[in-house]
Each structure stands twice: as structure tokens, then as C-alpha cells.
Amino acid sequence: MPGYHQVTASHMPAEVAGITGAHLLQYIERIERLEEEKTALGEQSKEIFQEAKSSGFDPKIIRIVLRERKRTPEELDEEETMVLLYKQALGMMPAADS
Amino acid sequence: MPGYHQVTASHMPAEVAGITGAHLLQYIERIERLEEEKTALGEQSKEIFQEAKSSGFDPKIIRIVLRERKRTPEELDEEETMVLLYKQALGMMPAADS
């Protein structure tokens, strides 16, 4: 009883056996290489957060600041304004002033 | 320096003050109610997983089975076949038979 010949699907590249596998492997390995690098960067990030924490900074607050730095001041203002407006409409705010 | 009057945005509903707040509150509270129910269901789910675990079943495997049951056998077969094909092309498989 034969091997993998039966499972050939019609939408696989119609190339000579072996070529397709090598071709696919190229892609796979390139992606894996990139993922390794991403993982390494993630670890470095984590270390910096730990350093910062050791220095007395709150990682959670740092994350918020990082997030806000990615956005334009206009975006932030716009959103903040809208949130404030909604909260006031809901009576969640002390009315802001007289 | 006055209060929230300045922050009125043009795309807020042009309704009488108070109406909008009540309107918004309706939505908010309905959503919150649904979220509460969802949380309750999630807790029940968790309990069942714990029961199952106590009975000797592996929650991780159960999750996999649940996921597969959501898909049609055809989908599963199709995917499984393709994965097998790719793995064989990559030499990740023992060739499937003697």
C-alpha cells in the first residue's frame, strides 16, 4: 500500500516532486527566522520593563504612555473630549464646574 | 472658565439636553446587563471544566474537541489533508506507510 501519492490535491503547484517541497521549505524557514528575531526583541522588551520596574516606574503606566505616544495629540484630544462628553451625559462626571 | 458647554461636538444627536443622556444610558445599561450574563455563563463553563478535570479528563483536550465539533467533518478533513500534504513535502512525515 503506497504512500503519499494518493493525497495529492488538485490545487498544489503542478511541479516536479521535490521542487515544491523545497520551495515551501524556503518560505517556512524564512518565516521561522523572522519569528525568532521577533521573539528575541520581545525578550529584550520584557527586560527593559523589568529594569524600569526596578527603578520604581510602573510598567502598566509605561504601557499607557507608549500607547498614547503612538497617537497624535489631536486623536487623543478628540477621544478624550468625546469620552468626557458621554460621561457627562450619563451623569458620571461632577459637571466640571459652575 | 465655563463647563462642558464648549465640548459639544457637532455629531452628537441634536436632541434636547437630557434626552441624549437617557438614550445613551439605555444602550449602556443593556450592554452591561448582557455582559453580566456572559460573565455568569463563563463561570459556569469554568466550573464544568473543573468538574471534568476532577473526573480525569484533560481540559486542554476537551477544548480541542469542542473546537473541532464546531467545524464540519469536510472542513476538518480538507484541512487535515492539506496539512499532511505540506508536512510530507517538507519531509516532516514518516512517509505515511511502509
Place this chain on the structure above:
Amino acid sequence: MPGYHQVTASHMPAEVAGITGAHLLQYIERIERLEEEKTALGEQSKEIFQEAKSSGFDPKIIRIVLRERKRTPEELDEEETMVLLYKQALGMMPAADS
């Protein structure tokens, strides 16, 4: 119909064949039932967001408000204060006053 006897693993419940399957099925079906309900609630939620959007409210802002309503005012204040502090230390703020 011999089937699954061969694949029996040592850490499966040592019960009479059939009992275990029925037992497992109980758990599976209870969980699936809960998941269905959760899905239904999720759909209702989505509908409400769409309604709100149709009424001129911004779903994104609503989500923020919902998130904040889950937290205590003290938490919110504390966090907001810290974020402000960090941003000032970073020179991201206009100095906060005249």
C-alpha cells in the same frame, strides 16, 4: 465493532467502556450549550452597538465608557494622575497651567 479498545491510554478513567464516553459527552454538551448562549448574548450586544451607532453614538467611545464604568473612580483617578505625571516628566504635556 472493536474500534477504540486499542488506543486506551493509562490515564483515562478506569470505568466500564461506554460510561466514560457518556460521561465526557455530558460535559461536552453542557459546555456547548453555554457557548451557544454566550454567542447569542454576543450577537445581542453587537445589535445594540449598531443601534447606538445609528443613533449617532460612537461605539468606540461607548466601549471606553463601559470599560471605565467597571472600575472605581479611585482607580481611574490614580491611574490618570500617574499617566499625567509620567507625561509631564517626559515633556509630553503643556505644563498643565498658565
Place this chain on the structure above:
Amino acid sequence: MPGYHQVTASHMPAEVAGITGAHLLQYIERIERLEEEKTALGEQSKEIFQEAKSSGFDPKIIRIVLRERKRTPEELDEEETMVLLYKQALGMMPAADS
């Protein structure tokens, strides 16, 4: 009326003003740099997936293969065996043998 002096929190580093800001900024910028690199890698990944897709490979299947390659064959086998066992107990399988 002064600026940010009032919001000073007791758990901020008791260092000379300016030092803390510079210190924090160091962390922030290092993290941002890493995030940029991660983003770049992600873009390269995406390009490779597109290439692969253009060559007739299914990105979805590739992702599954990548995931499996991260795990040891033993892990995969163990899990696969257990899933099969559970499915058979549930009557989800065609009995698996002659």
C-alpha cells in the same frame, strides 16, 4: 498657579527633577525602538506569506505547519492520541480500524 508640582506621587523615584524624566525617557525610547523593529519584521513576514500565496500555497495551512513545527513530535503525538481517544469515546470517529 504652578504646574505639575501638586501631582507628585510618593512612589516616584526620589531623584532630582529632570533626572527621572530622562531616566524614564531612556526606557520609553528603547522600547519604542524595539517595537519598530518588531513591526518591520512583521511586515517582512507578511510579504513572505503573500509570496507563498502567489506560489499557490495556502497561508492558513502554512500557519498550521509553523505552529506544529514549534512543538516536539512527542507532544504532537501525545495530544493527537488523546484527541482521537476522546473523539472515539464520543462516537465522533468512524471506529478507526477494520
Place this chain on the structure above:
DNA sequence: ATCGAACCCCCTTTTC
């Protein structure tokens, strides 16, 4: 109490 992993949710992007 800290660390790590697993799960869930939101959001963005792409596809149809």
C-alpha cells in the same frame, strides 16, 4: 508573591 502560561477580547486588515 512572583513568574509563566492559557484564554479571551478587541482591533486592524483583508477579502468577498
Place this chain on the structure above:
DNA sequence: GAAAAGGGGGTTCGAT
């Protein structure tokens, strides 16, 4: 523009 898929972030749980 509606639906789906992938990626990222946050949170919670278990483990040490």
C-alpha cells in the same frame, strides 16, 4: 460595506 482572519494586548489562573 459586511464578514472573516490574523495579530496584539490584557487579564486571569495555575504553578513554583
